[in-house]
Each structure stands twice: as structure tokens, then as C-alpha cells.
Amino acid sequence: xxxxxxxxxxxxxxxxxxxxxxxxxxxxxxxxxxxxxxxxxxxxxxxxxxxxxxxxxxxxxxxxxxxxxxxxxxxxxxxxxxxxxxxxxxxxxxxxxxxxxxxxxxxxxxxxxxxxxxxxxxxxxxxxxxxxxxxxxxxxxxxxxxxxxxxxxxxxxxxxxxxxxxxxxxxxxxxxxxxxxxxxxxxxxxxxxxxxxxxxxxxxxxxxxxxxxxxxxxxxxxxxxxxxxxxxxxxxxxxxxxxxxxxxxxxxxxxxxxxxxxxxxxxxxxxxxxxxxxxxxxxxxxxxxxxxxxxxxxxxxxxxxxxxxxxxxxxxxxxxxxxxxxxxxxxxxxxxxxxxxxxxxxxxxxxxxxxxxxxxxxxxxxxxxxxxxxxxxxxxxxxxxxxxxxxxxxxxxxxxxxxxxxxxxxxxxxxxxxxxxxxxxxxxxxxxxxxxxxxxxxxxxxxxxxxxxxxxxxxxxxxxxxxxxxxxxxxxxxxxxxxxxxxxxxxxxxxxxxxxxxxxxxxxxxxxxxxxxxxxxxxxxxxxxxxxxxxxxxxxxxxxxxxxxxxxxxxxxxxxxxxxxxxxxxxxxxxxxxxxxxxxxxxxxxxxxxxxxxxxxxxxxxxxxxxxxxxxxxxxxxxxxxxxxxxxxxxxxxxxxxxxxxxxxxxxxxxxxxxxxxxxxxxxxxxxxxxxxxxxxxxxxxxxxxxxxxxxxxxxxxxxxxxxxxxxxxxxxxxxxxxxxxxxxxxxxxxxxxxxxxxxxxxxxxxxxxxxxxxxxxxxxxxxxxxxxxxxxxxxxxxxxxxxxxxxxxxxxx
Numbered sequence: 148x149x150x151x152x153x154x155x156x157x158x159x160x161x162x163x164x165x166x167x168x169x170x171x172x173x174x175x176x177x178x179x180x181x182x183x184x185x186x187x188x189x190x191x192x193x194x195x196x197x198x199x200x201x202x203x204x205x206x207x208x209x210x211x212x213x214x215x216x217x218x219x220x221x222x223x224x225x226x227x228x229x230x231x232x233x234x235x236x237x238x239x240x241x242x243x244x245x246x247x248x249x250x251x252x253x254x255x256x257x258x259x260x261x262x263x264x265x266x267x268x269x270x271x272x273x274x275x276x277x278x279x280x281x282x283x284x285x286x287x288x289x290x291x292x293x294x295x296x297x298x299x300x301x302x303x304x305x306x307x308x309x310x311x312x313x314x315x316x317x318x319x320x321x322x323x324x325x326x327x328x329x330x331x332x333x334x335x336x337x338x339x340x341x342x343x344x345x346x347x348x349x350x351x352x353x354x355x356x357x358x359x360x361x362x363x364x365x366x367x368x369x370x371x372x373x374x375x376x377x378x379x380x381x382x383x384x385x386x387x388x389x390x391x392x393x394x395x396x397x398x399x400x401x402x403x404x405x406x407x408x409x410x411x412x413x414x415x416x417x418x419x420x421x422x423x424x425x426x427x428x429x430x431x432x433x434x435x436x437x438x439x440x441x442x443x444x445x446x447x448x449x450x451x452x453x454x455x456x457x458x459x460x461x462x463x464x465x466x467x468x469x470x471x472x473x474x475x476x477x478x479x480x481x482x483x484x485x486x487x488x489x490x491x492x493x494x495x496x497x498x499x500x501x502x503x504x505x506x507x508x509x510x511x512x513x514x515x516x517x518x519x520x521x522x523x524x525x526x527x528x529x530x531x532x533x534x535x536x537x538x539x540x541x542x543x544x545x546x547x548x549x550x551x552x553x554x555x556x557x558x559x560x561x562x563x564x565x566x567x568x569x570x571x572x573x574x575x576x577x578x579x580x581x582x583x584x585x586x587x588x589x590x591x592x593x594x595x596x597x598x599x600x601x602x603x604x605x606x607x608x609x610x611x612x613x614x615x616x617x618x619x620x621x622x623x624x625x626x627x628x629x630x631x632x633x634x635x636x637x638x639x640x641x642x643x644x645x646x647x648x649x650x651x652x653x654x655x656x657x658x659x660x661x662x663x664x665x666x667x668x669x670x671x672x673x674x675x676x677x678x679x680x681x682x683x684x685x686x687x688x689x690x691x692x693x694x695x696x697x698x699x700x701x702x703x704x705x706x707x708x709x710x711x712x713x714x715x716x717x718x719x720x721x722x723x724x725x726x727x728x729x730x731x732x733x734x735x736x737x738x739x740x741x742x743x744x745x746x747x748x749x750x751x752x753x754x755x756x757x758x759x760x761x762x763x764x765x766x767x768x769x770x771x772x773x774x775x776x777x778x779x780x781x782x783x784x785x786x787x788x789x790x791x792x793x794x795x796x797x798x799x800x801x802x803x804x805x806x807x808x809x810x811x812x813x814x815x816x817x818x819x820x821x822x823x824x825x826x827x828x829x830x831x832x833x834x835x836x837x838x839x840x841x842x843x844x845x846x847x848x849x850x851x852x853x854x855x856x857x858x859x860x861x862x863x864x865x866x867x868x869x870x871x872x873x874x875x876x877x878x879x880x881x882x883x884x885x886x887x888x889x890x891x892x893x894x895x896x897x898x899x900x901x902x903x904x905x906x907x908x909x910x911x912x913x914x915x916x917x918x919x920x921x922x923x924x925x926x927x928x929x930x931x932x933x934x935x936x937x938x939x940x941x942x943x944x945x
Contacts, residue, residue, distance in 0.1 A: 372479025577606020673722025750929030
């Protein structure tokens with residue numbers, strides 16, 4: 148599903164937000180004009196693009212996308228707007244500046260072009276007032292969240308004068324092409340996410356100060372235990388910038404109603420002002436609520452001692468303490484109510500903060516949003532809450548929450564009182580509903596082209612299920628393989644599920660195609676390392692070898708089976724998770740897919756066919772490049788494959804554990820084919836993968852087995868080992884890197900029996916993978932790397 152109305156876009160304002168929006172539009176493949184004011188000695192827009200190319204995290208999904216941005220200024224290059232279909236204003240939050248910008252835009256924009264503002268503080272009516280009904284009909288607010296590439300929320304605000312077709316065009320484009328979760332908001336201060344999010348942060352800081360809660364405890368409980376990102380409160384403020392907080396507060400205070408509860412909870416603490424003046428603005432400055440001890444050679448982490456009245460960089464910090472054994476933090480496993488009813492300092496703090504937030508949220512519907520679902524969606528997408536406020540109330544029990552409010556002397560919000568003993572969400576006949584402001588239930592909306600496994604699970608049972616995987620009927624004779632273990636790690640249970648899928652799918656069977664997909668934060672982090680370490684410590688070598696052989700059999704079977712296999716990754720797809728993609732007929736990837744063969748980091752080489760498939764991918768790429776050079780003609784002195792091209796490419800990619808930081812980079816590296824698809828919106832991924840699987844069913848022919856793989860043999864292995872020794876001498880490779888890379892070199896070069904004139908088969912390469920994998924499994928260096936990865940979460944350089 149694509150939209151055809153928008154071909155070219157302009158962004159006015161090249162600050163962090165404006166340039167980030169331009170970059171993300173370029174990520175979607177659209178040409179962008181980026182303009183800013185003219186300065187005598189500086190090209191603002193050009194400089195912004197140059198900075199983004201060096202930034203980490205990267206605004207661009209691949210540096211190539213920067214070429215889609217044309218930069219300029221509002222004086223010399225204003226005519227570049229004349230053929231733009233959508234013009235996004237991202238200038239200063241000043242009405243006069245915005246009006247002056249619209250005056251310039253209006254002189255050159257084409258009739259029917261759409262104009263939007265990224266404001267979150269100025270009412271739409273004020274923005275359009277001087278420019279008449281025609282401008283108002285083309286105008287709306289599109290509030291992106293920073294950074295635009297990574298934050299999914301887009302708040303959309305329209306006026307009664309905005310054209311319906313303009314609203315639909317922008318909504319569809321932001322959803323389908325930019326991958327945004329579009330939430331329609333009412334034109335109120337801060338819209339939805341920031342209205343609640345800024346309130347929450349202010350309450351959390353104030354309660355910590357007034358209750359003398361250390362920042363570590365506040366963040367430990369106000370994070371994973373309550374379904375909030377691990378940064379917690381103070382870590383989040385450090386991340387976004389302490390200096391941003393006064394600006395956000397002033398924006399709200401200047402526009403909120405006089406009786407709004409934000410005015411009660413807000414307090415202008417002097418220590419915040421002192422921190423900002425001293426350069427303590429968070430991670431981008433000298434530190435914030437946390438910092439690295441400037442006098443420590445070991446980079447000791449320090450935490451701020453909360454003093455509301457003063458800040459001194461020499462005495463306001465102490466050594467940060469790890470929070471352990473706190474009942475409220477551990478209670479997260481038992482549910483939200485268990486956290487909030489814990490009598491310790493963390494539980495009392497969490498209850499004080501969340502009760503105020505949930506009460507505030509329930510009081511603001513329908514003032515800021517049309518329904519509770521939009522509020523929950525905004526907080527999930529804009530602040531990465533696991534559950535939105537009304538989902539939290541449901542988990543607590545709405546009636547219990549209301550009773551607790553009464554005990555605290557607080558008024559029960561009208562919407563909560565109307566709900567009574569019911570819940571804000573319910574499931575009926577496999578359909579989820581939300582409680583509306585009219586007192587009745589309404590279906591949770593799903594846009595056309597959105598297919599979610601979580602919805603399928605509401606109305607069906609798995610076709611097959613075991614400890615690590617499940618098979619689901621997703622309709623139209625398409626079967627879905629879901630990984631279900633921790634981090635969707637792969638083991639023999641997953642291979643058993645694959646075997647079951649093979650038995651019930653194919654011509655004349657229950658299903659005709661297979662999609663590999665799940666809705667976890669990681670598609671798969673690879674093999675179950677804990678299981679591998681356990682087996683190695685007990686010297687269960689036959690079991691380890693069978694796990695390797697079982698994965699090879701399962702993946703090879705998927706590659707050559709008589710029906711299409713489409714894999715649909717999102718998030719991490721590492722090691723074995725990447726290898727299953729390499730064996731699929733087609734990959735339909737979410738744009739934010741981070742994949743790679745990273746086994747060397749834990750002392751292994753790819754053992755489930757990854758080495759073999761990368762060789763074949765790079766040989767295919769070399770043949771394609773040869774055809775491009777020769778026009779497809781056979782020329783005796785220009786062979787389509789050379790002995791070392793594919794081997795060197797595969798060796799570099801696998802030996803350096805190269806990870807693609809987007810689906811676009813995965814194509815450039817070679818993990819994905821040029822023909823593989825990319826879906827920008829995560830919620831549309833399963834639909835797109837299923838659609839592709841059904842297309843492939845017609846006249847499907849499985850790939851032909853590769854029984855003549857030409858590899859260089861001993862000479863190639865020697866060349867690769869020389870390269871590794873050079874890296875060791877220069878300090879770029881550790882001693883155990885050399886050991887692992889020697890095993891990798893043997894596999895990729897084809898072993899002792901291979902020779903460029905004597906082709907080998909796929910099974911020969913798989914045998915080499917198993918041999919070298921097992922050799923490394925018995926090495927102390929590999930055990931050390933596995934242990935370090937499991938304990939520290941990062942590779943050991945031994």
C-alpha cells in the first residue's frame with residue numbers, strides 16, 4: 148500500500164528537529180528541500196546535513212540518503228518550494244517568526260500544496276489567522292518527536308477549516324511512508340504526549356526531592372518494574388537535556404488553563420538553574436543527575452545528591468550506588484499493583500508519582516484526546532511506556548484505583564466514575580474494545596494494511612507450540628512461525644517447530660506458505676548462549692554438535708522446501724537470527740532491523756549455514772557486477788567470478804562481526820538482496836510479508852541446490868591468515884581473534900580439498916562449519932567470551 152499524492156517535500160528550519168525530519172523523509176526515499184535563514188558567513192542547512200552524517204545515533208538509515216536533500220536559504224532559494232507538495236515549518240516557537248515564514252512560503256508555493264507546523268505550543272488558529280481560509284484549508288500541525296528517525300509518534304492536529312483530503316494525505320504518508328504511529332490530537336497545550344510526559348517528569352523530580360529518594364532508587368523503580376524505559380526519570384532528563392526542561396515548562400505554563408494540575412506540581416527548583424549555568428545539562432554537557440567522576444581514571448559513575456536549593460560541581464556528587472534487594476523493584480514481576488503497594492521507599496515513591504499521573508490522565512479525556520486509546524498510544528509511542536495510563540489503571544484495577552483516590556482525599560475523575568466496576572479495555576469475540584467517553588465500548592481501530600499477531604492471538608489458538616516457538620494460522624493458508632524464548636533465542640525447540648511447519652505446509656496441505664515473524668523487541672538475538680555454555684561446561688560435545696547439525700538441517704530444509712518462506716525481521720537479528728534470513732526466499736524487513744553475523748564476538752563462527760550463504764551472496768553479487776560491466780556478454784579475459792572476491796568480502800563481514808544499522812545498510816553489506824522488501828511502519832510488517840508470501844505461491848519454484856561452489860582452497864586460506872596477522876601486529880586483532888579467524892578462513896576458503904578448479908558442494912561447506920564450530924567450542928577462549936557476553940552484555944577482547 149503506497150500513497151501517490153506526495154512526490155517532493157520541503158522542511159523550513161535546519162535545527163536539530165528540522166534537519167532530523169528532513170533526514171527521515173530522505174530515509175523514506177523522497178527528495179527534500181531543506182531551507183534556513185541566510186547568514187553572511189554560514190550555510191546553516193548544509194552544515195546541518197554534514198553534522199548529521201557524523202552523528203551517532205545516525206539520523207540517516209544509510210549515508211546515501213543524504214543525497215536526496217537539497218539545501219539552501221530562504222532568500223536565494225525560496226523558489227525551490229514551488230514544486231513541493233508538502234512544506235513543513237520547523238522554525239522558532241515564536242508566532243511572529245512563524246508568520247513571517249508563512250508569508251514567504253505563500254508567495255511561491257503551488258496551489259493545493261499542504262503546509263504544516265511542528266509546533267507543540269502555539270494554537271493552530273493563531274498560526275493561520277492572518278492568511279485567510281485558503282491557507283487554513285491547506286494547513287495542519289504535524290508534531291514529530293525527537294529524534295524523528297527513532298521516535299514513532301506523530302501527533303496530528305487539524306482545524307475545522309483543514310481539507311479532509313489534506314488530512315488523509317498527510318496521515319497516510321506519515322503512517323505508510325515514514326513509519327509513524329499517527330495520533331489525532333485536539334488543539335490543546337502540549338497535545339497528548341508532552342502534556343502528560345512533562346507532568347510525569349515534574350511530579351517524579353518533585354516527589355524524589357520532597358521524599359528524599361536517591362536518584363538511583365527513583366530510576367530503579369520508575370523504570371522496568373512499572374513498564375517504563377530503563378532510563379527511568381533522571382536518566383531520561385539527562386538524555387533529553389536538563390536545559391530543555393525549563394523551556395518545556397514555560398511553554399506549558401504560558402498556555403495551560405489556570406486550574407490545570409500542572410501548575411500545582413510544577414516547582415522552579417534553583418538547583419536546576421545552577422546546573423544549567425555550570426554546563427551540567429545532561430549527557431550532552433559535563434554531566435547531569437549522573438556523571439563520570441572527572442578525577443577518576445577508572446571512569447567511576449557518580450550520582451547527584453538532590454538539594455533543591457543549590458548545586459556545586461565539587462560537592463554535589465557522590466559515588467553512584469547499585470540498587471539491589473529493594474522489594475518494590477523486585478515486585479515488578481508480580482505486576483504494577485505489587486510495586487505500588489510495596490511499603491519500602493521505592494514503592495511509596497512509585498505510588499505517589501503514578502497515582503498523580505494516572506489521575507491527571509483520566510481527568511484530561513476528552514479535553515486533550517477523543518478517547519483513551521489515543522492517550523495510551525501516544526504515551527507508548529512518544530515516551531516508550533510499555534502500557535499507557537489507562538492500560539495501567541486496568542492493571543491496577545479501576546475500582547481499586549478509584550477507592551484509593553478517595554482514601555487520599557482526591558476527586559475521582561468523571562470518566563473513571565462513569566467506568567464503575569468495568570475496565571477501560573475488554574476483549575469480546577476475539578476483538579479488543581476501549582471504553583468511550585460516551586459510556587459505551589468501541590473497537591480498537593486498525594488501519595487498512597495493519598496485521599498484528601497479538602490481534603490474531605485474541606481469537607485463535609496456536610497450530611503448534613513448544614517452549615521456544617509457536618505456529619499460527621494468519622489466514623489465506625499462510626502459516627506464521629513465531630520465536631517465543633528470551634530475546635527470541637534459537638534452540639532445538641525452534642528447529643522442532645520448523646520441522647512441524649514443513650510437515651503441514653506445501654501443495655495440497657493445510658498451508659501454502661510460511662512467514663517467519665514475531666512482535667518482540669528482537670527478531671532473534673541468535674543461539675541460546677546460556678544453553679551452549681551449560682553444555683560446554685559439562686563437556687556435552689555430542690549434544691552441541693547435534694544442535695549445530697540440527698540448525699543446518701532446519702535452515703537448509705527451509706531454503707529448498709517446495710513452498711515460499713518469507714522472513715519479516717524487526718529489531719535485532721543477530722547470529723542464527725540473521726542466518727534464517729539468509730536461507731529465506733524473501734526478506735520483508737522493518738526499516739529498523741539491525742542484523743549481522745556476530746558469532747566471532749563470542750568465540751564462534753556462523754554454524755547454521757551463514758558462512759556458506761555469505762559466500763554464495765557475494766559470488767552472486769560479483770556475477771551481477773560483471774554483467775553490468777560487460778552488458779551480460781561472455782568475455783574470456785573477464786571471468787564472472789574470481790577466486791578471492793567473495794571469500795574476502797565474506798571474511799571481512801563475518802570476521803569483523805559487521806552489523807547493519809538499518810535494513811538499507813543490510814542490503815549494502817549483503818545480508819539482504821536488492822530484491823528484498825523494506826517496510827517503514829512496524830505495524831504493517833506482517834501484512835506486507837504475508838502479501839509477498841501469497842505472491843510467491845503462484846508458480847513457485849524452489850532454488851536450485853548449489854553443488855558447484857568454486858573456492859580457492861589452501862592458497863586462499865593462507866592469504867586470509869596473512870591479513871589477520873597484519874591486523875594483529877597493528878593491534879587491531881587480539882590473540883583470540885586470530886584463533887577464531889583461522890577457523891573462519893578454513894571454512895570460507897573451502898578447506899584442504901578445495902581448489903578453484905575443483906568445485907565443492909553446499910554440504911561440504913556445512914561440514915567445515917560444523918568442524919570448526921566444534922573445535923572452537925572446546926577452546927577456553929570461547930568459553931571466556933561466552934561468559935563475558937552473558938555477564939556484561941558486550942564482547943570480550945581476549
